[in-house]
Amino acid sequence: MPQTTRAAATSPEVPPQPPRPSLLPASASPIHRLPDDTLQHIFSSLPLRDTFSSRSVCRQFREALSSIHFLTLLPPLRILALRHPRHHHQSSHHQHPPSLLAFDPSSSRWLRFPLSFLPFPSLSPVTASSSLLYLWADHLPSPSSDSKPPKSLVLCNPLTRSFRVLPPLGSAWSRHGTVLAAPAAAGSAVLVLTELAALSYSPGAASWRKFSLNLPSKPRSPVIVGASIYSLCDIGSPWRNQWKLFSCSIADLGGPRGWVQLERLEWGDVFDILKRPRLVRGGGSDQILMIGGLRSSFAVDAPCSTVLILRLNLGSMDWEEAGRMPPEMYRCFAGVVGQGATAVAANAGGNNKVKVFGGEGRVWFSGKRVRGKMAMWEEEEEVEKGAGSRGIWKWVDGAPGYGDGVFRVLSLMPW
Structure with missing residues (x-):
């Protein structure tokens, strides 16, 4: 894996933003008179933790350091994101705002990204792809209904504080399903796998597509590499496990070729x-x-x-x-x-x-x-x-x- 650096970077594909006219009084600090592109260039050379802590200083810093243009200046950063064993519930939502804890191996430092911008009473992060975080989210119950609304998968970017809600799913999928996020090269589809079936959602689709898995057992620790899914399956007996490796192209999911045992x-x-x-x-x-x-x-x-x-x-x-x-x-x-x-x-x-x-x-x-x-x-x-x-x-x-x-x-x- 290439080493992550914090050196300043430029992006020739994204033109610099024009300077924004200052609305600050003449007595304001000189740093507040800097245009956004100058601020972004300065902060792009700092560690990510220090950069995003600076967003709470003032509105100008928050807007400049949350823009898509600024994020393109940052070097690639691969972090390990963790989630608490218990969900964030509504009763403690205000006392302990939900957040995402992550570890940056390049600097050996822990980071915390607030998730309080998500308007849901309960959140449970499950996976991530590129800069998108995927969470199971509970909706507020309707006053006119006694039934609990189904969970939904939510895509969000903790850096830009933006999110999008996918079509809702039944409780069985959220309790027993394994969520996989395909990279952009594989169509950016979201997959939910259970023992017998799989759901797939592509960007812009109106609903989920359902496929039969036809596997000998529940897929264990499935991963996406390239445009294919790889998973272990137990083909043994109740007394002894016998693990084998299976593979399926994302495009062939539910098709006639389907899963193939690699041996x-x-x-x-x-x-x-x-x-x-x-x-x-x-x-x-x-x-x-x-x-x-x-x-x-x-x-x-x-x-x-x-x-x-x-x-x-x-x-x-x-x-x-x-x-x-x-x-x-x-x-x-x-x-x-x-x-x-x-x-x-x-x-x-x-x-x-x-x-x-x-x-x-x-x-x-x-x-x-x-x-x-x-x-x-x-x-x-x-x-x-x-x-x-x-x-x-x-x-x-x-x-x-x-x-x-x-x-x-x-x-x-x-x-």
Whole structure:
């Protein structure tokens, strides 16, 4: 992943805004006499956290630093956005205004984006794409009806404080559906997947389209890479899981070709060595990461010694080991202090305590036993041609935690 910088940038595609005539009195501070384009150029060289904190200084700063023109001056920023395990309810909406908590890996700083501009009594962020945030939102009940109105998906941009409400959905979709946001190259569609069916909404459409999934089980940790969806499915028995990788083009969703199981003879037992695997987007445009507990044997109740990260190159369809969590880090998630055979045996269910999330070449790990921090793995560039990398492991401090666990993952948001 390219490193994020805070250097000032220019955008030749967007013409500079003409200076705005000043309506301030002659005694006003000289900085208030600067035109918007000059202010924007100054603030584009500052860290994002400082820039958007400055929007509360005065109306001129708020308007200048919230414009689309200013946002095009900012360098790409990929942050990990988190959401609270509990929704923001109307009873506490005014006491604790809803907000989006995010971590900027490039500066190792936490950011908080207010969501108080959204007029809904309850909000639950679920995913993100580009600079858009997707949330489940409850509507205010009608005084003339006793029934609870259905939830809606809301698209918003926390930087510009703008939003749009999609057609409402039934409660089953919001409770059990997995929301995926396709990139602009794939049509910018919004997908909601359940065990048997999927919904798709394209920009400008009047309603959702429904498709049958025809998968052997509920899709697990589906991800969008390019113009296709990839997901793990369990084709095993009630006594033993057997995970396989499935793929479907977004354009073929619900079509005659539909989902295809991806399998190669040379893959061998790659799906059997991991316990409770999950998929995450890799750093490249044709890479998928699969993360799970590394089994010590093929027995059903075999303990796990650590967390293993495998990388699939979709061009060559080859798997390789991308990373392995250091034993001392894994013991923190399992709550084991000792070493050796005793610690390995105690780690039998350890990987079940580790939550995995991320994308774009970074993977985060959180757990109830690890308070106030998360583990992070980051892909490294190849040190030499043909040589892979095991990545960098480190702790991220300052992660919020509650009695019911740490914040749940939302997504990586590339602003």
